[in-house]
Structure formats: C-alpha cells, structure tokens
Amino acid sequence: MAKIVFLIDSSALPKGGASVNTAVAVGHPPFVLNDKPQDPEYKVPVAKGENIRIYTEEQNHLTSVKLAPNGIIAHTFQNNPLKVADMMNSAKRPIDIPNFDMDPGPVPDFIAFGVNDAQWGQTPSSWSNWPSNPLIDQDLTASMTRSYIPYVTFNASTIVSGELQYGLVFGLTRDGATVEYFYFDPFIVIGS
Numbered sequence: 001m002a003k004i005v006f007l008i009d010s011s012a013l014p015k016g017g018a019s020v021n022t023a024v025a026v027g028h029p030p031f032v033l034n035d036k037p038q039d040p041e042y043k044v045p046v047a048k049g050e051n052i053r054i055y056t057e058e059q060n061h062l063t064s065v066k067l068a069p070n071g072i073i074a075h076t077f078q079n080n081p082l083k084v085a086d087m088m089n090s091a092k093r094p095i096d097i098p099n100f101d102m103d104p105g106p107v108p109d110f111i112a113f114g115v116n117d118a119q120w121g122q123t124p125s126s127w128s129n130w131p132s133n134p135l136i137d138q139d140l141t142a143s144m145t146r147s148y149i150p151y152v153t154f155n156a157s158t159i160v161s162g163e164l165q166y167g168l169v170f171g172l173t174r175d176g177a178t179v180e181y182f183y184f185d186p187f188i189v190i191g192s
Contacts, residue, residue, distance in 0.1 A: 001051045002044060002188075005032040006065055007059040010172060016180025020071055020137050021124040023169055023181035029059070031186075038070055043187040049158040052095075053187065056170045066111040068150035071137030071169025072098045073123055075185060078162035087120045087134045094190055095112045095154045096165040100138035102148035110176035113150060114139030123167075130167060130185075132143060142173040161191025 006029045010035045028040035038044075046052060056067040074082040078095045086092045098121070100113050116139045123135045138152075152168075165187050171179040 001053060002046050003034050003053050003055070003079075004044060004186075005055045005057055006069075006168065006170075006186075008056055008170070008172070009030060009059040010062060010065045010067075010174070011060065013172070013180075013182060016172060016182050018178075018180070020135075020169060020181050021126065021128075023071075023127070023183045025127075025129045026182050026184050028184055028186060043129070043163065043189050045189045046163060046191075048155045048156055048191045050152060050156045052155045052156065053151055055149065056168075065172060066176075067170055067172045068111045068113065068140055069152045069168055069170045070100060070113065070140050071135055071167070072152060072154070073130060073169065073183065073185075074120075074134040075165045075167055077160075077164050082134050084120050084122060084134045087136075090101075091159055091187055092156060094157050094160055094162070095166075096157070097129045098136055098151050098152050098154040100150070104148060109162030110142055111150070111171060111173045111179065112141055112148060114141055133167070135169070139178050140171040142175070142177050142179045156188070156190045163187060163189050
C-alpha cells in the first residue's frame with residue numbers, strides 16, 4: 001500500500017471556493033510517502049494493482065483547522081487527456097473508482113463526509129484549470145462530529161501502466177461551520 005499524506009499549510013492558502021464547483025487551484029504541497037518526506041514535485045511510483053491511500057493534514061498541526069480529501073480529478077494518463085468514458089471503462093482507466101472513508105481519530109473533529117454515493121462526472125466548465133475533466137467527489141459537512149481522520153483510497157490498474165496526473169480536491173474548515181475547497185495536481189506512475 002502507498003500511503004500519501006499531503007501537508008497543507010493553511011496559513012499560506014488563499015481564500016477557498018465555497019463549493020467543489022468553485023474550488024481554488026493551489027501549488028503542490030510537500031508530502032510524506034510511507035512515512036518518508038518527499039519533494040512536492042515527486043512522482044509517486046506504484047505497482048500495478050497497488051492500493052493508494054491519500055490523507056490531508058494541517059502542516060502546522062493547528063487544531064482549529066480541519067481538512068479532508070473529497071475529490072479525485074482524472075486529468076491525464078500517459079500525457080493524454082482523460083474523459084469520463086475512459087474512467088468508466090475498467091480496461092482503460094488508470095485507477096479504479098475512489099472510495100472516501102474515515103479512520104477513527106483521537107480527538108473531536110469539525111469536518112466529515114456526507115452520505116452521497118460518489119460517481120464520476122465532470123469538473124465545472126467554469127474552472128480556470130482543467131474544465132470538463134473527469135471528477136469524483138464526496139460531499140463534506142462542517143460541524144462538530146465524532147473524531148475521524150478522512151482519506152480517499154483507490155487501486156492502480158492491473159491492466160494499464162504509465163504516468164497519471166490527477167487532481168486532489170480537498171475541503172478545509174477553520175471555524176467548524178463552513179468549508180473552503182481547493183485542488184492541486186500530483187502524479188503517480190503505475191507499474192514502475
């Protein structure tokens with residue numbers, strides 16, 4: 001399993017979008033891969049069929065700021081733009097359908113996943129970057145909730161290999177009542 005923890009500096013973020021449809025593009029954050037710090041531009045190598053689990057964490061450990069990864073954008077595979085039809089075809093897609101889940105956490109939390117059934121659709125045409133790309137996202141709610149650590153997980157293809165540029169959409173709450181949305185575009189290299 002590849003465990004990726006993106007370290008988000010919330011104090012360096014601009015004002016986020018009020019919904020996934022207005023998510024704000026931000027630069028690549030540093031991350032930890034299987035407990036080893038990585039450069040923000042590092043392309044994560046994964047084996048065919050490997051499980052990838054992605055978390056977002058506040059880099060400065062601010063307890064008042066909570067984050068959750070809540071969307072995956074399938075941007076390009078082997079430098080070719082991806083379409084929703086590609087992501088619905090198990091013989092062509094580089095990853096399977098992502099699942100949004102939560103691990104129990106040690107303290108009360110302020111952000112949680114909603115109950116919608118996430119399906120592939122398209123990013124909004126209004127986005128300045130990557131309009132009309134395949135997107136799967138899970139609703140978020142900001143409220144005092146039982147403590148959980150949210151993550152998104154998916155498996156790399158066992159059929160195709162190559163470089164996937166994807167987008168990670170995440171929500172952030174600073175007040176436990178409203179959510180701001182952002183996204184950035186990391187890489188995985190399947191079959192490396």
